[in-house]
Amino acid sequence: xxxxxxxxxDSEINNNEVCLFMKGxxxxxQCGFSMAVSNILKILEVKFKGVNxxxxxxxxxxxxxxxxWPTIPQLYIKKEFVGGxxxxxxxxxxxxxxxxxxxxxxxxxx
Amino acid sequence: xxxxxxxxxKLIKESIPDAVVDIxxxxxxxxxxSAIVTSSIFNGKSRIEQHKIIYAAxxxxxxxxxxALAIKTKEKNGSKN
Numbered sequence: 206x207x208x209x210x211x212x213x214x215d216s217e218i219n220n221n222e223v224c225l226f227m228k229g230x231x232x233x234x235q236c237g238f239s240m241a242v243s244n245i246l247k248i249l250e251v252k253f254k255g256v257n258x259x260x261x262x263x264x265x266x267x268x269x270x271x272x273x274w275p276t277i278p279q280l281y282i283k284k285e286f287v288g289g290x291x292x293x294x295x296x297x298x299x300x301x302x303x304x305x306x307x308x309x310x311x312x313x314x315x
Numbered sequence: 316x317x318x319x320x321x322x323x324x325k326l327i328k329e330s331i332p333d334a335v336v337d338i339x340x341x342x343x344x345x346x347x348x349s350a351i352v353t354s355s356i357f358n359g360k361s362r363i364e365q366h367k368i369i370y371a372a373x374x375x376x377x378x379x380x381x382x383a384l385a386i387k388t389k390e391k392n393g394s395k396n
Contacts (some may be wrong), residue, residue: 238383274363275370275378291386292362 210267218281221254222311226268227278231255238290239278245297250314251306283309318381323348323373330372331356333391341385349385358390 218224223246229235231243231253246253258265258277265277272279272286280287282305287293296302306313324336327350335353350369357365365388370377377384 269378273367275375277378286363288363289366292366295362295387 206267206270207263210261210263211271213264214268214271217254217256218284221281222283222309223251223253224256224281225253225278226256226258226281228257228259230257235259236277238276242278242280242290242293245293245302248314249297249303249306251311282306282311318376319345320348323350323381323384326374326376327352327369327372331368335391341383347383348381349387351387351389353389353391355391357388358392362388 217226225231225239225242225246227234227236227239227243229239231247234240234243243255256264258268268277268279269275274286274289276289278293279289280293287305288296293302296305303313303315320338320340324338327334327336331352331354333354333356337351339349341347341349352369356368360368366386369386369388373381373384
């Protein structure tokens with residue numbers, strides 16, 4: 206991964222408390238898995254930044270290296286990698302996601 | 316590129332010998348699978364670490380030949396001997 210890509214990812218994660226690397230945008234997701242996670246955050250009314258990895262091939266590959274995770278979407282909460290689609294869905298269903306948001310002092314709809 | 320269900324199961328079991336693997340072909344198209352993997356290797360590990368073990372077992376196929384594999388991991392409890 207080149208330095209520019211790494212710096213871009215760093216800055217997105219540092220400047221957005223909840224940051225979702227996804228295919229497409231929250232308004233127009235380009236993949237069902239990205240849509241699923243984006244929708245969960247919308248249902249919980251969590252303020253988040255959607256970063257569209259399809260905008261650059263360096264970013265699309267770079268984020269996989271950065272997180273050591275082979276798939277997209279990827280959710281970061283307060284600079285911590287929380288998971289991809291399967292993990293976020295599971296955490297949403299069993300209430301863990303709300304607990305993480307609560308523990309990290311982020312507002313959401315209970 | 317599609318991947319066969321048996322091949323996915325084989326790769327997982329090669330890396331995780333005690334794994335109990337339950338794979339479903341969700342759409343019947345050889346492209347969208349779900350796998351529930353139960354193993355003692357997951358015991359005490361975070362979910363991210365557990366999923367990474369499966370990704371490693373799939374040797375880089377995840378996100379490439381294997382487009383859609385929903386993963387669920389379970390710890391294996393019970394007597395150790």
